[in-house]
Amino acid sequence: MKTIGILTSGGDAPGMNSAIRAAVRTALNKGLRVKGIRNGYDGLMQGDIYEMNVSSVADIIHKGGTILGTARSSEFKTPEGQKRGAQILEDYGIEGLIVIGGDGSFKGAKALSELGIRTVAIPGTIDNDMGYTDFTIGFFTAIETVIDAIGKLRDTSSSHGRAVVIEVMGRNCGDLALYSGLAGGAESIIVPEHTFSIDEIIEKMENGKKRGKLHHLITLAEGVGDPYSLARELEEKTGIETKVTILGHVQRGGSPSGVDRLLGTTMGARAVELLYEEKTDIALGYVNGEIIEVSIEDATSKKSEFNEKLYEVANSLSR
Ligand code: ADP
Numbered sequence: 001m002k003t004i005g006i007l008t009s010g011g012d013a014p015g016m017n018s019a020i021r022a023a024v025r026t027a028l029n030k031g032l033r034v035k036g037i038r039n040g041y042d043g044l045m046q047g048d049i050y051e052m053n054v055s056s057v058a059d060i061i062h063k064g065g066t067i068l069g070t071a072r073s074s075e076f077k078t079p080e081g082q083k084r085g086a087q088i089l090e091d092y093g094i095e096g097l098i099v100i101g102g103d104g105s106f107k108g109a110k111a112l113s114e115l116g117i118r119t120v121a122i123p124g125t126i127d128n129d130m131g132y133t134d135f136t137i138g139f140f141t142a143i144e145t146v147i148d149a150i151g152k153l154r155d156t157s158s159s160h161g162r163a164v165v166i167e168v169m170g171r172n173c174g175d176l177a178l179y180s181g182l183a184g185g186a187e188s189i190i191v192p193e194h195t196f197s198i199d200e201i202i203e204k205m206e207n208g209k210k211r212g213k214l215h216h217l218i219t220l221a222e223g224v225g226d227p228y229s230l231a232r233e234l235e236e237k238t239g240i241e242t243k244v245t246i247l248g249h250v251q252r253g254g255s256p257s258g259v260d261r262l263l264g265t266t267m268g269a270r271a272v273e274l275l276y277e278e279k280t281d282i283a284l285g286y287v288n289g290e291i292i293e294v295s296i297e298d299a300t301s302k303k304s305e306f307n308e309k310l311y312e313v314a315n316s317l318s319r
């Protein structure tokens with residue numbers, strides 16, 4: 001192995017830069033050449049590839065986003081596109097590739113591995129929706145962002161005696177709504193993994209009001225339902241004014257938390273060691289405090305398990 005490539009793909013996540021920095025520096029320390037591929041598989045298809053050196057990754061450990069850029073590519077989803085991608089990598093002399101991204105990006109990495117490119121995949125997504133790993137890079141920073149927003153919304157909601165529905169990201173996964181709702185002290189948490197009862201929320205709102213509670217904070221995972229119709233119904237049935245805040249892409253940005261920097265750094269360095277040992281088709285994860293290695297197929301086929309215990313704790317604390 002003489003030359004490796006690195007790309008970030010899918011939605012960006014804080015901590016991707018920590019992984020890029022660790023991978024590039026570890027590779028250079030081993031005497032490998034490193035090529036950065038801009039804008040994920042889309043950049044690969046266009047041959048948007050450049051030589052990286054120590055300075056390419058200077059001063060980035062604390063930066064949100066990804067210095068490599070990211071994108072989605074429909075061409076790369078096709079077998080022809082993947083063949084063309086593998087050929088471009090070969091043309092650039094890239095024998096090993098590090099892919100940092102979510103589930104879709106991992107499937108692309110698997111396809112390249114089947115086409116003879118050695119690949120290691122690193123989980124980067126704020127959604128924490130990958131079942132084979134306890135946590136993905138970016139999740140903890142996004143939690144901090146949501147907690148910050150919840151705190152601010154609590155201030156204004158209490159001042160006005162209002163309720164607020166806070167829509168958070170997560171695609172089909174309720175982890176961000178659950179963890180940030182629990183850590184932020186939300187009274188109600190709505191996730192795709194559980195059917196929710198509007199009557200229960202109404203009861204909580206009314207009981208809270210009777211006890212002199214001045215706010216009711218609800219985290220709602222995106223995709224579960226329309227936050228505006230939920231707020232309207234709650235307001236009509238309780239008489240408590242209910243606002244909506246959609247946090248949106250603000251959750252994807254920001255300086256990575258300590259945990260995300262550590263996850264990115266350890267996984268970035270490990271990915272290079274594996275490629276250096278000529279390994280392929282490996283997904284790195286974090287389970288019970290250890291960095292683990294599984295096949296990409298195993299990583300993508302394991303369904304994300306919802307943390308029922310945490311959900312119960314959240315519900316029991318907010319009665
Ligand atoms: P994420 O990696 O965050 O899940 P996407 O699902 O958007 O994000 O996937 C990112 C990119 O990975 C897609 O634009 C596409 O190029 C590639 N990809 C997604 N699914 C597949 C697949 N089944 N096979 C090959 N490549 C895929």
Ligand code: F6P
Nearest residue numbers: 011102125126127169170171252
């Ligand atoms: O994968 C992360 C994520 O932030 C999801 O939670 C969200 O549904 C999606 O990406 C939105 O991404 P974009 O607006 O970039 O398509």
